[in-house]
Amino acid sequence: MFVGTSGDSSFRRLYADNFAAILSYALRRVGGLDDAADLVAEIFLIAWRRRAEMPPDEQARLWLFGVARLVLANHHRGEQRRHQLGERLRLELHEHLIEHDPTGDLVEVRAVRQVMAGLEPADREVLELTVWEQLAPREIAVALDLSPQVVRTRLSRARARMRALLESSPDVGPEPGHRVGIAPEEGKA
Template sequence: MGSGIEHEERFRRIYAANFEPLLAYAMRRVEQPEDAADVVADTFLVAWRRSRDLPPEAEVRLWLYGVARRVLANHHRAGARRDRLGDRLRQRIRFAVAVDPGSQVPERLTVQAALARLGKLDREVLMLTFWEGLEPREAAAVLRVSPAVVRSRLSRARARFRDLVGDDLGPPGHVLDVMPAGTWEEGR
C-alpha cells in the first residue's frame, strides 16, 4: 500500500516541478494557448500511464520534453489534416452553391416557396432524389418506407412541384442544376 502512495507523491512532485516549464515549451510551439494546455495535459497523461517507468527525477524533465515533442508532432499532423479537410469541405460547399440553382436568389425563392407547399414526406422524397441524387430505393431506406411509397410520392411531388414552379425537373436522381434561369420565365 505504501508504494502506491509513494508512487502518487512522486508523480505529484514531477507534475508540480515540470508543469510550468512544459507549458512554456508548448506555448512557444503552438498558435493558440489552449492548444498548449492540451499538449501539456496529453504529456502528463502519458507520464501518468507510464509513471512506473519514469526516469529518475533529475532526468524526468528531458523525458517529458521528449514526450511533449511527440505530442506536438501529433498535434501538428492533426491540425494539418483538419486544415486539408476544411479546405476540401470549403471547395465542396463552393461547388455545391455554384451548381445549386438555389444559389440564385429569384430561383431559390421560387423553389423554396414551391417546396414549402408540398407535404413533408413529398418534399423530403423530392429533395432526397433530386438534390441528394438518391435512387427511390435508397430514399426509401432513409425514410424507412417502402420503395413503392417513395415512387408514388415522387411522382406526385414532381407533378405538384411542376405545377407550382412551371418547369420539369428532369428524371429522378438528377441534381437540380439543370434549370437555367431562362426556363423559369418560359414556364410561367
C-alpha cells in the same frame, strides 16, 4: 520503473510540479489556449502510460520536455496536413466552379427553392433526397425508415404538388407547351 513510494502518488507529484512549466512550453509554441491545453493533456497521458519508463528525480522533468517536444512535432505535422488538405479542397472547389459556373442558374434555383418551401416537409424531403442527393426510392426508404412503396407514393404525390406549384408560379412557370419534369424517371426500387 518510476521511482517513488507509490506510482500514483509519484505521478501526482510529477504532474503538480511540472504542469505550469509544460503548459508554458506549449503556450509559447501553439496558437491558442485550447491547443495548448490539448497538448498538455496528451503529454501527461503519454507520461502516465509510459511511467514505468520514466527516469527518476530531475530527469523525469527533462523527460517530460522530451515528450512535449515529440507531441508538439506531431501537432505541427497534423496542422500542416490539415492546411494542405484545405488548400487542395479550395483549389478543387475553385476549379469546379470555373468548369461549372453556377451563376446562370441562381435565379432559377432561388425560385425553385421558394416553390419548394410551399410544400409539406415530408414532400420536400423526398424530393430533395431524390433530386439533390440522387437517391433511389429504395435508398430513401432505408434513410427514412419507411417501406419503398410508401416512398414511391410520397414521391409521386410530391412531384404532382411541385409540378402544380411550378405551373402556377409566374417566376418559374414553364414555357407554353412545355411539360414540367421534377427529376429523371426512376426505375422501380
